[in-house]
Amino acid sequence: MTTEMFILATLDGLSAAALLFMVALGLTLIFGVMGILNVAHGSLYAIGGYVAATLGLAIDKFGLSPALYLPALFLAAILIGPLLGGILEVGLLRRILGKDHVLQLLVTFAAFMILEDVQRLVWGTQPYFVSNVMTQFGNTDILGITYTNYQMIVIPVVAALAYYGLRYFLTKTWLGREVIAMTFHREVATAMGVNAKLVSLLTFVIGAGLGTLGGALASPSTALLPGVGADMIVQSFAVIAIAGLGQLGGAALAACLIGLSRSFAVYLMPELAVLTPYIIMVLVLLVRPEGLFAATSMRRI
Amino acid sequence: MKWVRKIGIVASVMVVLVLCAQLGLAQEKPAELKVGITTYLTGPASVFGVPGKAAFDIMIEEINAKGGIDGVKIAPFFMDEGVGTSGLLSEYRRANQEMGIRVMLAAISSGHCLALAPVAEDLKILNVMWDCSTERVLEDARYNYVFRPQANATIEMVAAVIYLLKTKPDFKTVAVVNQDYAWGRDSWEIFSNTLKALKPDVKVVAELFPKFGASDFSAEISRLQALKPDVILNTSWGGDLDTFIRQASQRGLLKSSTFVMPLLESSMERVGDAIPDGVIAAGRGDHYFLHPETKNDPAHVAFVKKFREKTGAYPIYPSYHAVQSVIALKAAYEKAIKANGGKWPTIEQAAAAMNGLEFKGFGRPIKIREDGQGMEDQLYGITKKVPEYPFPVLDKMMFIPAELVTTPVGKKSPEYVKTISPEILKKEFKTYNYTK
Numbered sequence: 001m002t003t004e005m006f007i008l009a010t011l012d013g014l015s016a017a018a019l020l021f022m023v024a025l026g027l028t029l030i031f032g033v034m035g036i037l038n039v040a041h042g043s044l045y046a047i048g049g050y051v052a053a054t055l056g057l058a059i060d061k062f063g064l065s066p067a068l069y070l071p072a073l074f075l076a077a078i079l080i081g082p083l084l085g086g087i088l089e090v091g092l093l094r095r096i097l098g099k100d101h102v103l104q105l106l107v108t109f110a111a112f113m114i115l116e117d118v119q120r121l122v123w124g125t126q127p128y129f130v131s132n133v134m135t136q137f138g139n140t141d142i143l144g145i146t147y148t149n150y151q152m153i154v155i156p157v158v159a160a161l162a163y164y165g166l167r168y169f170l171t172k173t174w175l176g177r178e179v180i181a182m183t184f185h186r187e188v189a190t191a192m193g194v195n196a197k198l199v200s201l202l203t204f205v206i207g208a209g210l211g212t213l214g215g216a217l218a219s220p221s222t223a224l225l226p227g228v229g230a231d232m233i234v235q236s237f238a239v240i241a242i243a244g245l246g247q248l249g250g251a252a253l254a255a256c257l258i259g260l261s262r263s264f265a266v267y268l269m270p271e272l273a274v275l276t277p278y279i280i281m282v283l284v285l286l287v288r289p290e291g292l293f294a295a296t297s298m299r300r301i
Numbered sequence: 302m303k304w305v306r307k308i309g310i311v312a313s314v315m316v317v318l319v320l321c322a323q324l325g326l327a328q329e330k331p332a333e334l335k336v337g338i339t340t341y342l343t344g345p346a347s348v349f350g351v352p353g354k355a356a357f358d359i360m361i362e363e364i365n366a367k368g369g370i371d372g373v374k375i376a377p378f379f380m381d382e383g384v385g386t387s388g389l390l391s392e393y394r395r396a397n398q399e400m401g402i403r404v405m406l407a408a409i410s411s412g413h414c415l416a417l418a419p420v421a422e423d424l425k426i427l428n429v430m431w432d433c434s435t436e437r438v439l440e441d442a443r444y445n446y447v448f449r450p451q452a453n454a455t456i457e458m459v460a461a462v463i464y465l466l467k468t469k470p471d472f473k474t475v476a477v478v479n480q481d482y483a484w485g486r487d488s489w490e491i492f493s494n495t496l497k498a499l500k501p502d503v504k505v506v507a508e509l510f511p512k513f514g515a516s517d518f519s520a521e522i523s524r525l526q527a528l529k530p531d532v533i534l535n536t537s538w539g540g541d542l543d544t545f546i547r548q549a550s551q552r553g554l555l556k557s558s559t560f561v562m563p564l565l566e567s568s569m570e571r572v573g574d575a576i577p578d579g580v581i582a583a584g585r586g587d588h589y590f591l592h593p594e595t596k597n598d599p600a601h602v603a604f605v606k607k608f609r610e611k612t613g614a615y616p617i618y619p620s621y622h623a624v625q626s627v628i629a630l631k632a633a634y635e636k637a638i639k640a641n642g643g644k645w646p647t648i649e650q651a652a653a654a655m656n657g658l659e660f661k662g663f664g665r666p667i668k669i670r671e672d673g674q675g676m677e678d679q680l681y682g683i684t685k686k687v688p689e690y691p692f693p694v695l696d697k698m699m700f701i702p703a704e705l706v707t708t709p710v711g712k713k714s715p716e717y718v719k720t721i722s723p724e725i726l727k728k729e730f731k732t733y734n735y736t737k
Binding site: 004005008009011012013015016019120124125126127129131134135139144145146147148151218221222223224225226227228231232262263266267270271273274 | 343508512
């Protein structure tokens with residue numbers, strides 16, 4: 001492997017990791033606070049993408065300014081994330097808090113399947129593709145290879161902003177600290193005067209928003225069709241399993257690990273490219289069953 | 302012992318009556334011909350299943366409006382392949398055993414065809430494999446009830462190599478980027494073995510098999526840009542192909558290498574604006590709404606019009622496969638009725654009529670060989686932008702005849718393609734340019 005290839009593989013890996021990270025971030029945040037692994041997160045990703053694509057098409061149809069392409073992606077995420085997230089939290093997740101984990105998985109999985117059918121009803125089965133944002137941002141040549149600025153710059157920047165924004169919120173604001181308190185111990189936090197219901201709802205809405213934002217940002221570069229959500233939820237689950245459930249910073253590192261290993265595999269051993277996320281996951285879980293960065297949890301009697 | 306004789310006579314009369322009744326039943330026309338149809342209504346392959354179903358609906362409605370098959374109307378029963386192989390198998394059996402369906406059009410997935418064929422043979426179900434491509438079904442076993450009224454993977458891939466060598470004889474390097482599942486792997490095996498037989502000096506520089514359903518091909522595209530192969534094969538379809546085309550097009554890869562995309566016809570209308578001129582494309586057979594020989598046939602024109610009214614899109618190859626399977630079924634029944642002296646045939650008779658059947662969909666006429674394989678010519682062409690359509694059309698089209706590229710009965714494709722002689726390239730084919 002030459003230095004050039006090393007640089008190319010690193011660029012591809014980081015760009016892929018950025019998107020994956022954003023979706024996994026939402027998933028792991030929700031788990032941290034509510035203790036529920038939300039499979040329906042995959043649907044939020046898919047629906048965020050579909051709504052963004054629909055807005056993109058509408059901009060073209062009504063001849064609006066192309067300057068709106070990028071804001072439309074964020075608008076889609078902001079519109080649908082809190083709306084759908086709110087409905088899910090109030091209607092479903094709030095009611096299964098503290099129940100058996102298997103039951104929680106089944107309930108969110110059911111929600112995922114229902115939402116998958118809703119997608120089919122609304123957007124049909126033919127792939128959706130609105131790539132006008134990607135075209136708009138143009139290309140950059142690096143070492144003779146053409147990269148899209150959208151995938152190489154826009155997505156990683158947004159992912160970094162999302163991460164630091166969330167960290168700022170959690171560590172520097174009052175509400176954020178209440179969220180952290182909840183992740184440590186729900187009952188004690190409640191006893192200390194934290195409004196558990198409100199904090200749960202807020203966390204879920206933020207997490208859902210990250211999921212829909214991931215979908216919206218993915219939509220210009222990837223086809224949306226039945227099944228995209230399932231693919232994303234599996235990958236982001238691998239990320240948070242490697243990192244340790246509920247670990248935000250760990251998720252960033254795990255996403256990079258998966259993204260980089262895959263892109264390096266494409267250069268060195270293409271046959272392994274499909275497997276790398278799972279190989280890493282298995283290796284990590286063999287050595288550290290709680291994930292790389294999981295804090296040692298106190299045993300509660 | 303008079304009463305014994307009496308009973309004997311009565312018993313014989315009853316036996317004869319019962320036998321007659323049975324014979325009469327066997328030949329009596331049913332009220333309707335129940336046909337089970339498996340297609341993808343859910344999951345990523347519904348990009349084929351749903352346009353396929355639309356074509357089934359149109360064709361069956363049309364045939365029924367004209368009185369059905371010899372006065373018997375076709376009653377379709379759709380089953381979703383999206384439930385997976387084991388779910389589909391039990392649904393298939395249930396349709397047969399509880400609903401009495403003995404004619405099936407199944408399936409889209411090659412995996413499903415491989416699983417269903419022995420079941421169909423066992424249960425004596427006339428099974429028409431209406432879309433799947435794997436050549437193994439009919440090469441690894443001989444069936445009396447299983448048929449395919451269209452080409453198979455070998456025919457499609459060998460034809461791709463021939464067209465490539467006809468239009469671009471001088472190239473040195475080739476790479477592949479296919480989906481990581483049976484079709485992606487098998488099609489590359491046939492393609493690369495044929496290429497080695499016909500042009501042994503070609504070097505394979507990369508074999509990439511990204512995950513089925515991958516949403517990002519950035520790493521693959523970077524690597525291919527760094528390698529700069531002369532030719533790149535991509536047999537993907539659906540969302541995978543759309544995503545690859547969008548990303549590769551934006552990054553200029555589609556222009557820097559010659560692409561061979563044997564299933565591109567099925568994505569053309571969706572991602573046409575991203576496809577440059579000069580991509581080698583096809584639609585698994587000679588299925589094309591601008592088929593140079595049939596595009597002005599009234600029946601074809603009417604079908605395209607109806608299909609567009611119903612779905613808002615041009616028909617793609619699975620739609621034509623659906624059409625072919627219904628037409629083949631109807632033709633087989635009519636042939637069997639004729640052979641049966643005008644009476645409604647049994648399933649066995651209908652299945653027997655499938656052998657050697659000649660019929661015509663909206664492409665060239667097709668003949669079903671004695672092993673059940675349809676002999677269908679392959680239409681390949683090169684993309685070209687034209688003012689009449691918002692997506693590219695095929696230009697410089699050639700028909701690669703099925704006889705030339707089909708594995709002979711009794712031989713197996715993986716070995717057979719290695720023995721194809723370069724003499725085959727000396728054959729001249731008529732070139733059809735795009736006309737309005």
